[in-house]
Amino acid sequence: GENVEQHPSTLSVQEGDSAVIKCTYSDSASNYFPWYKQELGKRPQLIIDIRSNVGEKKDQRIAVTLNKTAKHFSLHITETQPEDSAVYFCAASKGGNKLVFGAGTILRVKS
């Protein structure tokens, strides 16, 4: 089955700097890659997603890139703010909506 690896497990950045989180997946049939932000005790919130027919997608300070050949995708957050501090999860799906999640990255933005 699908396996999603996520790195780093923790990431500390200074306010205003950029943060990059990387994920790799194993199943080449996966075609949908969402990123979620989860605050402590809360539900995961979709922040951006990308489908396999697109290489890059951007929404204000957040962008995602996908390399299908290498089977990896990355989340980029620019101009980080303290409110960006949370746990971020990548996930992969190959239809049927079933998501396989990465282990998560704790992002700390220091002001």
Add this chain to the structure above:
Amino acid sequence: GAVVSQHPSRVICKSGTSVKIECRSLDFQATTMFWYRQFPKQSLMLMATSNEGSKATYEQGVEKDKFLINHASLTLSTLTVTSAHPEDSSFYICSAVPGSTSNEQFFGPGTRLTVL
């Protein structure tokens, strides 16, 4: 739009009792709902896929007789943890998909289960 609710938000029960958690899609119909379990500082692990009108599909290692899932309507799925034990204490989260062509899952707020 696309709001999913869960009830209860928190529950504390004694070991050996059963607990039912409800997941509702409030403003859309969901033919498919998913149940996840999340232990502290860990990722979401899919437990089962709940399909309206049919039996749930359980992930490997998840006991279907212990975690009973009923998808009674297009807006309601329930998870019953039977004979709960302290190791079942976790954060249980459901998600729902609005329609067969959408990839996006909408998550409920989660239920914190503590088994004493």
